[in-house]
Amino acid sequence: MGESWVPQPVTTSSSVLLWAALLCLAPVVKSNEPPKALLTLEPPWINLLREDNVTLKCEGFQTPGHESIDWFHNGSAMSFHQDSYTIPAVNLKDSGEYQCRTEQTSLSNPVQVQVTSDWLLLQVESLVFMEGDSTTLRCHSWKNKLLHKVTYYHNDKALKYAYECFDYVIPQMNYTHDGSYYCVGHMGHNIHTSKIVMITVQGGKSSVMKGLIIALVLVVVIAVIAAAALYYYKRHKTTASDPEALGSTVVESSVSYSLLKHTDTPEEEESGRRNYQSYQ
Template sequence: MGGLGVPQPFATTSSILLWVTLLCLAPAIRSSGPPRAELCLDPPWINVLRGDNVTLTCDGFQNPGQDSIEWLHNGSVLSIHQDSYFIPAINMEDSGEYQCRTEHTALSSSVQLQVSSDWLLLQVERLEFMEGDTMTLRCHSWRSKPLHKVTYYHNDKPLKYEFQSFNYVVPKVNYTHSGSYSCTGVMGHISHLSATVVITVKGENHRTVNVIVPILILVVVMAISAAAVLYYYKRHKKPAHTPDEIGRIEVENSMSYSLLKHTDNPEEEVPGHSTYQNH
């Protein structure tokens, strides 16, 4: 007999489990690399009006006096190497995705900056919040013209009225704060309405899902692999004998037993043989 090999089903199962384990551990492996740079906006709004001034700052491990920071706009490298990127009187073409990195950090998460041309804009710091976060909204006028009689709306229902323009702050948001927001305000003698901004508030269970999902995937794959192995062995297991086969085997065993019995006594006299010799 040759050496014992690893059954094919077990080899396949091991390969599957190995790949699933690597996929589940991929986020942890990636997190062990260099830290990400952090991109910040000043002012902190992700949506601005044409003509506003915007400053982007790249925070990360950087040696003093070295201009080795790389900036990207919509995936293209910019000819800017300072830790701050100032955009005066921003234009429509400045909209898009911004990222940065230093010589000691990985590429930062992207910041989507939206530039619009309008009289009034409801500004937000981001579009997604976690329960418990502080949310600040700002009703902003073109070229920061004086604005009064400001009203904030949530799902078309008025939230707050201010004779002068003030920010609308929610100290701790929850799922009821999800929905569409807008504002109205008067510039001079004309009332203006901002475009709608949709904000989503996610619960704490959203973070838990990011951890549980890979584990569930691993459990499901292990269960499927075990079922496949069981199915394989059931298909290749020697089938049980039918009643006809059992009867045939019993007859063959009986005949074999009779033959063996005579073979084991070769000197036993054949009937009539001794009588012939005596005569």
Template sequence: MQLLLLPFSLLLALAGKKAASLSKSVVTLHPPWFRVLQDDSVTLRCEGSGTPENSSTRWLHNDTIIPVQIQDYKIIASINHSGKYQCQRGQSAPSDPARLEVFPDWLVLQTLKLVYMKGEPMVLRCHSWQNKNMSKVIYYHNGEGIKFFQRNSNFSINQVNSTHSGDYFCSANIKNRSNESSRVVRITVQDPSLPSWYYFSFYLVMGILFAVDTGLYFTLQREVKG
């Protein structure tokens, strides 16, 4: 019996080693915001398994190899840094893509993700270019002001629900500038109890409405210029 168990134990050990070697690498952002402004400092970190003698890191940006082999890839963000990033560290498999969006604006509304599950906490941050001082910071949800801060502060919700889905942006007074507004961010709150077809229908309708609105906008622009 012991002779029969020996090969089986070896198979289990090999299978475990293979599974560990195929675990995925993970790209994390530091600070954690994937929406940033030009000139922001961002560090992309590659987490993965591997022994010290086999811990080199491979980076890709928009499917093109980045000529660095370090775990922490540090950048001063520019428009050219926008896109998807993947990494592979040590014996791990390549990571899933992580997205970075860089904007040449005065303000950006930052969120950890665009899709939240019902009951999760949500934090929004109104961030200014080069961290310039802001005052009268207002957060908006579907066009209505929902929170006012005299000084820099995050807007948080402990547990989101379906009413928190929609379009968000922020505005603020920046030193030596008039009132500035960020671009709109669309955030969706999903209810795990709802069927998948519900979300498919929702995104389809929202896509159609966006296309119609865009068409009307350009039609009106042509008429005004004409």
């Protein structure tokens, strides 16, 4: 008589492995959304002093004869529809988030513009950079007043001193450039200090270490799950394919229980009772 097939129970570990395999093998769904428009600033600084000028440019594929551009400021549509938008003298109300799109593109990534009223400003092209990016820092005075004896600071340590105001260039960003920046300069006989600007560098040494640690933990977890699933599978398979072993185990357990329950013979029990009565 052939062995009957016994269905194996599905364990939680097996379910986890099954879902992980399905996710890994799932095809990548291609998006049918149009490409995003690209919004740039000229000059490239995202932080400005009151009465500075700036031009916003929207770049994206356009059908000849169709030059309509949609502009948005803080989520509200603007009445301007050209491919570039110039603000000759920015004010505080011009601060906020800008986006644009063409007829063949979707909304651009938002660009934050911050306008402040101050004597001195450290201008930056972005607040977040990727490792390997290049950037320029600019110590900028209100209305471009004459500025001299300029010092740039990073995490309160002096980076560069120049009698005249020269930009500070970082050719290749890395994790050491993460932190706070400001500049100090002389305007006439007065010394002015800019507000601090926080710059974040992503993909640096710390991010790489975190990624390696996460990857190692995932490998260990997957290995433990796989080992547990294999153990349970072999255990259920052995039990299902050898019913005699299962029956003998039950019989042995019953015998052991009987022996533990009835350890004394009738004679031993009677002798014990007589000894107990004589003792009384």
